[in-house]
Amino acid sequence: MDAAISLQGVTKSFGATRAVEEMSFEIPQGGLYGLIGPNGAGKTTTIRMVMSILLPDAGHLSILGKASALQAKDRIGYLPEERGLYRKMKVSAFLAYMGKLKGLHSSILANRVRIRLERMGLADIEDKRCEELSKGTQQKVQLLGAVIHDPDLLILDEPFSGLDPVSTLQLRNLILAEHKRGATIVFSTHVMAHAEELCDHIIMINQGRKVLDDPIASIRGRYDPRTVHLEPLDRTADEAPLRALPGIESVSRTEEGFELVLAPNTEPGGAMARIAATVPSSRIELARPNLEEIFIRIVSGQPAPAARASQAAP
């Protein structure tokens, strides 16, 4: 099966600034991918090149089996980071217009618009002008506009920015529903928790370059938790017995108690049981690094704990 998106050595510069450099990745059909990275990393430029809104200086792209998104626009839904609506247009007219531009026939549009608005709990805004809506509702309408034609590929650039928790949840459900329908989903975000929560695969970008391209499960495996936070009942407890335990690589004091780093290949469950037995404690926790921590480790050049441990091993 063709990849939904394939980039090979794609590069884009704006004047002297190299926004994207030698970017290569593949997103399979039906995937739910997160394109993450800090602001200015090159996510939006990459997405715009995928959408053929910008043309790359070098490299090749393939979108839904076509050489350019221009040839497959009717199968793609896109929510840009910089969102816009026709302020004076009624919501139903806007959605119908977007449907028309995506190749839907006028005869089915009115009904589809109504159903989609009802499904999103927005039936009452059908006849309102876009300018009368709150920012969150406007974003929902924009997202509905992006999926009105049931696209095979849905690209969302920073979809959660500016949304309140309730709207975020609604948007998350809609993304999952589209994925369940069979659409390939790619969304960019600089809030890595969103990606971690939703995606099955992460592509991490920093300074125009890809720094990570792995399934979430693999990342979790690679960045296997090796840190244990311990709060002893006796705050004056000695750390020496902890150091003497097998499988403990290092012990350091923290404000709450101790931070212990497990040795490579140490089974965390057994190690935690031994630690609890050695020092009576009010709390013992295995700390799992989140994407943000992983990202910081990658861009700062720190190896993954497992890798670091294996490097340290004789």
Add this chain to the structure above:
Amino acid sequence: MKKIIAIAAREFVATVMTRGFLIGLLLTPALMGVIIYVMPRAMNPASFRVEGEIAIIDRSGVVAEALRSTVNPELMAARRAAATRHLMANAMAAVGGPAAGPAAATGAGGPGGVAANAAAGITGPLPKFHVVERPSDADVAAERAWLTPSNPANRGHLALIVVRPQAIDAPHDSDATPPGPAYDLYEPSSLDGRIEAAIRQVMRDAVITVRAQKVGLNLMRIDDLMRVDEGKPVTVTREGQEQPSAGIFNRILPFVFLVFMLIGVLSGGQFLLTTMVEEKSSRIIEVLLSAVSPTELLAGKILGQMGASFVGMALYVVSALLALLAFSTFGLVDLSLLLYLLIFFVLSFLVVGSVMVAVGAAVNEMRDAQSLLMPFMLLLATVWIFAAPIALNPNSTLATTLSFTPVVSNFAMMLRVASNTPPEAWQIWLSIAVGIATVFAAIWFAARIFRIALLLHGRPPNLGTLIRWTMAP
């Protein structure tokens, strides 16, 4: 193509249904109506009354008497009525009106009739001058005090006229040295120019009367001899048929067509520019670009706005034709001109629209657009500046050159084809070819700018940057 039509339809509806479009549609003819109604009245001297005393020191000994006779209200009214009858008869003949010809000139009756009323309407009420004759040897320096505001008797003292002795002798081409002025005019510091003109007119009439009498001529008779009432012209068609001549109508027609074109093209272009800047700043552009290509978006926007402008222009044209029909003058317009209007409107709109869209895509605010558009607007302004010379002399070098000059060719050729002496067919076709080539160049230019500039924000580009973008690979 379906997407282009969808974009064009939205642009059309979004423009036509706006209050601005409807107001503009009504406002333009309303404004023109106000100008037609108010301007003549504002400039009409009818409300201006000239009344006061003229002091005269007559060194010739005869002009003062003639002046008294000249300012006699009854004689003045008779002269003015005769002149107005003559003027109106010729004017009616020129426009092919029903009252044309000598009948109109004479049928209105005497000085107290329609002509006299018309005269008052055109030139205002008759001036009322009271002539105060001073001794012929009076000292001018002393008499000048009569005009000063400090003079307690100065109420309506308009002028002091010192008639020179040579005033009664008409200058002749063979004179070795010109005889010099017939009189000197002294006036108060704040005398209205119109009063001065009225005084000069009566003095001129008085001097001419004296000179005519001196050589034994009858001025009234000379006036009669010089009056040539012109008949209504008749045009003989190529088929040998007679039809009423368009007369002065043909001289107005090119300007009417030019105004129709300019209103349609510039108002549509302005809408394009505004909506483009708005869509760019509201970020809707990227949403659209996810659904259509830049070329489709460009084409749809221009076509939609062109449709809206065409509707506006068509309404004006139909209204004008209905007005002609109402006055039984419909036959004066050659309907093939409407085809030319359509062709030149489409060509010029595509050029102006493309440039407007390109500039709108390149900037973030309207004020940035104004400076970028300045050279283009100046080029367009040449059409308006040279409209009169082109219409009056449609086959001059200037007219011919402009009708083959890109951007302005469509307007210049429209002026020429609507004139009395339209150019030969090959010139029209060549001008259309130039127009089509310009359209292709403008669309190419706009598409290049459009593609690069749409998503750029920040510092607005200058003209050099725009040109560089068009050259970018």
